[in-house]
Amino acid sequence: MALLHITRLSELISQSVSAVCNEYRTAGQDLPVLHSTNVGPFDAPEKTSETLQTAIKTIEAACAQLCATIANPGHVITNKVYNYFEPACLRVATEAKISDLLLDKPEGVHVGELGAKSNRDPDKLSRILRALATNHVYTEVSPNVFANNRLSMKLLSSDPVSGLVEHMSDEAMKSTAVLADQVADPKAGFSVQVEDTAFYKAHGMSVFEMYAKDKLRAERFNQAMVGWAQVTGRGMVPKIYPWADLPKGTTVVDVGGGNGHAVLDIIKAFPHLKVIVQDTPAVIADALKFWQKENPDAITKGQAILQPVNFLEEPPVSDGDIYYLRHVVHDWSFDMAINILSNVRRAMQPNDRLLIHEFVPQPIVDGGTAKAPEPLLPNYGAALKRLYFQDLNMMQFFYSKERTLDEFMNMGDTAGFEFVKLWDGGEAGIMEFIPK
Numbered sequence: 001m002a003l004l005h006i007t008r009l010s011e012l013i014s015q016s017v018s019a020v021c022n023e024y025r026t027a028g029q030d031l032p033v034l035h036s037t038n039v040g041p042f043d044a045p046e047k048t049s050e051t052l053q054t055a056i057k058t059i060e061a062a063c064a065q066l067c068a069t070i071a072n073p074g075h076v077i078t079n080k081v082y083n084y085f086e087p088a089c090l091r092v093a094t095e096a097k098i099s100d101l102l103l104d105k106p107e108g109v110h111v112g113e114l115g116a117k118s119n120r121d122p123d124k125l126s127r128i129l130r131a132l133a134t135n136h137v138y139t140e141v142s143p144n145v146f147a148n149n150r151l152s153m154k155l156l157s158s159d160p161v162s163g164l165v166e167h168m169s170d171e172a173m174k175s176t177a178v179l180a181d182q183v184a185d186p187k188a189g190f191s192v193q194v195e196d197t198a199f200y201k202a203h204g205m206s207v208f209e210m211y212a213k214d215k216l217r218a219e220r221f222n223q224a225m226v227g228w229a230q231v232t233g234r235g236m237v238p239k240i241y242p243w244a245d246l247p248k249g250t251t252v253v254d255v256g257g258g259n260g261h262a263v264l265d266i267i268k269a270f271p272h273l274k275v276i277v278q279d280t281p282a283v284i285a286d287a288l289k290f291w292q293k294e295n296p297d298a299i300t301k302g303q304a305i306l307q308p309v310n311f312l313e314e315p316p317v318s319d320g321d322i323y324y325l326r327h328v329v330h331d332w333s334f335d336m337a338i339n340i341l342s343n344v345r346r347a348m349q350p351n352d353r354l355l356i357h358e359f360v361p362q363p364i365v366d367g368g369t370a371k372a373p374e375p376l377l378p379n380y381g382a383a384l385k386r387l388y389f390q391d392l393n394m395m396q397f398f399y400s401k402e403r404t405l406d407e408f409m410n411m412g413d414t415a416g417f418e419f420v421k422l423w424d425g426g427e428a429g430i431m432e433f434i435p436k
């Protein structure tokens with residue numbers, strides 16, 4: 001049985017590798033290589049076919065499960081706990097702009113030069129870059145000479161994923177360090193108040209209070225949201241919902257829209273639509289710069305309007321047809337989320353629609369709709385770990401959570417909405433509601 005288990009895992013890996021090769025071959029594309037700095041043809045989630053996605057998921061899940069099954073347990077656990085160095089090293093690399101310094105230098109750059117150009121101690125830098133290269137971020141081409149590879153290209157300062165790395169390895173990770181203390185605390189551990197969260201303990205304020213005061217971190221967070229969207233399928237937003245079928249002039253209100261990158265993609269694909277982005281005044285000021293760079297015409301023509309709102313205290317603008325909330329509800333406890341949704345409900349007419357775009361995690365025990373082949377964990381285990389860590393991120397920031405479909409349906413019902421449909425978008429889905 002034990003032998004069957006590990007050989008089955010290895011078979012799953014080799015079958016899935018064949019499937020990957022086949023997808024590339026059929027598309028006439030070269031197979032990916034780790035040291036390449038070129039963007040691969042299927043690197044973006046929206047460019048990855050379902051067959052390729054399943055094969056990659058299976059490889060990730062089976063490799064992790066095989067290692068966990070056969071390696072020394074103490075070794076595996078020690079490696080897991082040492083993982084906290086990886087984000088710290090990634091932040092050193094992004095803040096020192098190492099990937100920018102290595103751009104177009106396939107022969108690599110000596111750490112002495114990297115240290116001089118980034119004002120970092122070369123010895124510390126070399127050890128940090130070596131730790132990253134050992135984990136496949138950067139290549140050490142010869143002793144102390146480092147070059148970019150397919151992963152380190154995501155750390156370029158022009159790539160919004162680098163903002164995500166900094167946001168997560170700075171203010172987020174500092175709160176992760178005290179998460180266990182908060183969970184064990186007899187008072188804070190059972191609270192749902194934001195003042196009792198790990199984030200509040202670490203920083204003495206909530207995350208949105210931080211961003212109201214700290215402009216650099218606030219701008220970085222907005223960039224992080226674009227990076228997050230890119231990784232989880234920015235290009236998916238126009239594909240998940242039948243935006244094309246909406247009548248000309250339909251107005252989509254992006255409530256808590258950040259800089260409005262999601263609706264920017266929507267009007268790019270569906271120019272017959274109009275959008276209004278609403279967020280806090282500081283974020284809207286940042287959003288204006290973003291649109292002036294990305295699509296200034298939409299602002300001049302009035303196709304895109306940017307407006308401040310405080311959705312905790314007032315309804316969003318009332319002249320929308322579709323109210324779209326992307327990764328907003330997950331920031332709030334049940335009661336606070338009901339307050340926001342009730343405010344949205346107050347802005348809406350009977351024929352308007354509410355779209356809540358969020359992760360919808362599947363229970364691990366029956367695997368929900370994911371249906372991984374045995375002996376993989378039913379939810380594809382390590383391949384989907386981001387989803388479960390993201391839920392903990394919501395715990396440490398807000399004492400909120402990533403919710404199941406049932407939880408969203410209950411929430412919608414409480415706030416005065418009738419559930420219509422889940423538009424499946426893979427990792428995240430759009431839940432459509434109408435006013436009751």
Ligand SMILES: C[S@@+](CC[C@H](N)C(=O)[O-])C[C@H]1O[C@@H](n2cnc3c(N)ncnc32)[C@H](O)[C@@H]1O
Nearest residue numbers: 225256257258279280283309310311312326327
């Ligand atoms: C997790 S971000 C999601 C941003 C965007 N929808 C996206 O998917 O990238 C949550 C957003 O809610 C906004 N927000 C928080 N409190 C708010 C409030 N009281 N009124 C309006 N927006 C708020 C934040 O500024 C932030 O842009």
